[in-house]
Structure formats: C-alpha cells, structure tokens
Amino acid sequence: MKNKNIAIDGPAGAGKSTIAKSIAKKLQIIYVDTGAMYRAMGLYFIRENINTERPEEIEKACDSVNVTIDYKDGEQQVILNGENVTKLLRTEEVGKMASTVGTLQEVRTKMVELQQSLAKIRTVIMDGRDIGTVVLTDAGLKIYLTASSKERARRRWSELTKKGIPCNIDEIEQDIIARDNQDMNRDISPLCQAEDAILVDSSNMSIEEVIDKIIALYYDKLERG
Numbered sequence: 001m002k003n004k005n006i007a008i009d010g011p012a013g014a015g016k017s018t019i020a021k022s023i024a025k026k027l028q029i030i031y032v033d034t035g036a037m038y039r040a041m042g043l044y045f046i047r048e049n050i051n052t053e054r055p056e057e058i059e060k061a062c063d064s065v066n067v068t069i070d071y072k073d074g075e076q077q078v079i080l081n082g083e084n085v086t087k088l089l090r091t092e093e094v095g096k097m098a099s100t101v102g103t104l105q106e107v108r109t110k111m112v113e114l115q116q117s118l119a120k121i122r123t124v125i126m127d128g129r130d131i132g133t134v135v136l137t138d139a140g141l142k143i144y145l146t147a148s149s150k151e152r153a154r155r156r157w158s159e160l161t162k163k164g165i166p167c168n169i170d171e172i173e174q175d176i177i178a179r180d181n182q183d184m185n186r187d188i189s190p191l192c193q194a195e196d197a198i199l200v201d202s203s204n205m206s207i208e209e210v211i212d213k214i215i216a217l218y219y220d221k222l223e224r225g
C-alpha cells in the first residue's frame with residue numbers, strides 16, 4: 001500500500017461525509033471534508049458579492065481570503081479569515097456557490113495546497129471531487145462513491161422532511177442533476193473516477209453496509225502491502 005490515506009470522491013448526496021466521518025472514527029484517522037473548504041470560499045464570495053464572471057474580482061478575493069482547518073473534539077472546524085463558519089456552510093445557497101467557485105483555477109490551487117499539507121502530517125480520510133485524481137494521487141485506497149440521482153434526492157428529501165422543512169423531491173433531483181453537471185463538466189479537475197479507484201454504488205446499500213465494505217477493502221489493501 002502506497003500510504004495509509006483514503007480518498008473518497010463522488011457526486012453530491014452520495015453519502016460521502018457521513019461515511020467518511022464514521023470510518024475516520026473506527027480507524028482512528030483524521031476526516032478532512034474538502035467540500036466544506038469550497039463552501040467557506042463560496043460563503044466569502046456570497047458575503048462580498050463577488051462576480052464570478054470577472055477575473056479581477058476573483059483574483060482580489062483569492063488574495064484576501066484565508067481558509068484554514070482546525071479540530072475541536074475531533075470535529076473539523078472551518079475558519080474563514082479568523083471566523084469559525086462551520087455552522088453556516090450546509091445551506092443550498094452556499095452549496096451552489098461552492099460548486100461555482102470550484103470551477104475557478106485560483107480557488108482550486110489554494111484549496112489543493114491546503115489539503116495536501118493536511119495529509120502530509122497525518123493519516124487522513126478525505127472526501128471531495130478531485131481527491132483521488134489530483135489531491136492525493138498516491139492514496140492507499142481510492143473509492144468512487146455514487147448512487148442514482150433518484151436515490152440521492154430521496155435521501156435528501158427524507159432528511160429535510162424529518163427536520164420539518166417543506167420540499168419537493170422532483171426539484172431536489174433537478175438541483176442534484178444540475179450540480180452533477182457543473183462538477184463533472186468543468187474544465188479544471190472535473191469530478192471523475194480515478195483509474196485506480198474502486199466504484200461503490202450505494203443506491204441499494206445501507207450506510208453501515210457501505211462503511212463495512214470500505215473498511216474491508218482498506219484492510220485488504222493493508223494486508224497485501
């Protein structure tokens with residue numbers, strides 16, 4: 001095994017963060033949620049009303065924004081220019097802007113540097129869109145985790161409904177498809193399965209089944225050396 005890091009890529013709503021977080025606890029390694037970093041950049045762009053069509057505005061924003069990561073009780077905290085913004089990142093608006101800022105080279109260069117530096121000092125399980133293909137190309141285990149857009153929409157709908165938030169499953173699926181398109185078809189580091197990644201389709205699997213499968217694959221790789 002090249003190293004003990006695990007890279008998980010896949011589309012929005014495939015369950016990457018829930019699964020990666022749980023595996024990190026079980027294997028006692030560090031979970032790095034790279035989507036949260038792009039979300040923090042997205043939040044900054046929203047707050048500063050930055051026009052993503054204007055290169056000079058992007059350049060200026062990238063010069064004045066600083067995203068860092070901290071850990072509190074084992075949970076990743078995202079710090080945007082000194083402010084802990086972790087609790088502000090999970091909205092649809094921020095998710096959409098994260099996907100848009102993720103198309104920008106300046107933003108990606110900054111984020112990839114930070115992610116690689118995190119993995120240099122500890123063993124990590126990192127999830128995102130370009131982890132196996134760009135950030136941790138030598139990860140010991142690479143997983144491409146996906147599920148059908150219908151199933152991902154159903155999970156999101158169920159999550160929101162449980163919280164009492166009114167929503168429409170067809171609209172959720174349309175948003176998911178639009179985000180997939182943007183993430184998979186951008187020019188720079190588009191979401192795709194790395195050549196040496198193992199495909200896991202969770203459409204008909206429970207969270208526990210996916211976790212067990214990935215851990216089994218990890219031990220298998222470790223044993224083979």
Ligand code: DC
Binds near residue numbers: 127179183
């Ligand atoms: O995983 P997420 O939904 O929190 O990610 C939000 C957006 O951030 C996603 O739609 C695309 C972008 N992203 C990216 O471009 N590269 C990553 N490694 C992680 C996220």
